Amino acid sequence: MRNPAKLIAAASSIAVLLGSLALTAPGVAVAADDALVAKGKKIAENRKKGNCFACHDYKGAHLPGNVGPPLVAMKARFPDKAKLRAQIWDATKANPNTMMPPFGRHEILSEKEIDAVTEWVWTL
Numbered sequence: 001m002r003n004p005a006k007l008i009a010a011a012s013s014i015a016v017l018l019g020s021l022a023l024t025a026p027g028v029a030v031a032a033d034d035a036l037v038a039k040g041k042k043i044a045e046n047r048k049k050g051n052c053f054a055c056h057d058y059k060g061a062h063l064p065g066n067v068g069p070p071l072v073a074m075k076a077r078f079p080d081k082a083k084l085r086a087q088i089w090d091a092t093k094a095n096p097n098t099m100m101p102p103f104g105r106h107e108i109l110s111e112k113e114i115d116a117v118t119e120w121v122w123t124l
Helices: 004-045 081-089 111-122
Strands: none
Touching: 004 111, 081 111
16 A cells, blocks of 8 residues: 555645646736737738628727628637637538638638637637
8 A cells, every 4th residue: 555645745746836837827828818819800800811800890890891790709609719710710611601711721811820810709
């Protein structure tokens, strides 16, 4: 049988280590996420890239279109962020008759650009 005192000491050490990482990591991750969200918004509003406001209304959109659904409550509509990303990558998979261009499949946006746009849209 193993020594319970050594197991408790090892588990405590690991817990302290993980706890200290948890205190520092979110601050760094939040800054990176904020930068990625800002990049995604810039791509989404670029007329030669995402051009999202041509079809979608969202908070802060200047003269938005109304062909696509408004981009509101996105976390509620897409609790799984991967599904939102898949929708941006190729909306024709979920709806073959959609007017939304398949940004990934047609290589309109790069994978990193789609990741950034996904992060931004998910904040709406």
